Amino acid sequence: MSQQVITDIEAIRKYIEVADKKLINQMLNGLDIAKDLPVLRDVREPRHLKKMVVDAGARRLNTSIKKAKGGRTFSERILTPQGAMKIIEIIPEEVRESFMSSQLDPNAKEIPFGQWVWQQEFAKIASEINDNFFYSVNPETIPAFSATATYAEGALVYFNDIVYEMIDDVDTTAGQSPETHQAKWAxxxxxxxxxxxxxxxxxxxxxxxxxxxxxxxxxxxxSAYDAVMDLWDPIPEAHKNKRLVLLTSYDVQSDIAISQNKQFGTGVGVGSVDIEQGKPFVVKGTGGRLTVVPNTWMLGSRRLMATMAGNAVIGMNQTGDASKVGKVIENLHGYEAIVKWMIGFQFRDLEVLYVNDQR
Incomplete structure (x- = not known):
């Protein structure tokens, strides 16, 4: 039995030495955010998203006029990627007690087993990124925990190198830390x-x-359909004519579909007649210029975001040394490895972004 443990752990270790970049790329490319939004590749430092606005200048023909009318204005928004990581520890005893005894096919080869283990690790990383992306915040903005301060629900603090959120609806008193009052912090x-x-x-x-x-x-x-039209109506015709997308959560997309079906369909979900939930659809009354697009990464958000396709972008470093599994290091009970990547988000142009007041 002990010899088999060593063999399988070596398979896990050896696989990552030859497949780390492939797995990281699969993880990043497999994210719903990377499927739904444009991805800027190889972003390791702030990326400047340029915009140019050309002034009006068309006029009647007049050969006596020699000077150009108007010009152009340049502006930019900056996508700043942040580094992220996950330290992974593999302990042979845990593998022996779980994978080998119940999940590993007795006839499995060494490399497929190693591949399977790492695929589960990277699938979990992808899930963590996708499920936390919409409400994520820059770690540089988080203050250290203060023993003399009081904290309200939603407050974020650094404590022992971990970021905690105060989750109790009753404010903390001075000194109530994540260590002394664990139920108040996550x-x-x-x-x-x-x-x-x-x-x-x-x-x-x-x-x-x-x-x-x-x-x-x-x-x-x-009332979801009316809420969408309330957001749509003030948008300038020039922007409406760009054929906008309305980014929503799946719950909101469902509400809009049900609401629109009640006003323009049967209201009882007749196939091929009513709008299907969970799929993009054109909003009635917009001249075919607004398409609802549901996204998993918006979780349960009630936010409506109407914008041009491609205006919301992600920056990632999917190649190079910064996007690979670090050196495998042996420890007392097994070994450790570290996965690192960079990711950032930005809207290219706020002028063509229209939102409601819900979060």
């Missing part, structure tokens, strides 16, 4: 990687660089 390290869409939108709204479109307010499956 480990949210995987939610603090880079500024995600929610954080950027809220910051731009606060700064006045982005405005709520329409009157806003909460909505449900009965």
């Amino acid at each position: 480990d949210v390290d995987n939610k603090v990687i880079c500024d995600g869409p929610d954080k950027i939108i809220e910051e731009e709204l606060t700064a006045g660089n982005l405005l709520i479109s329409g009157s806003g307010g909460s909505f449900d499956k009965d």
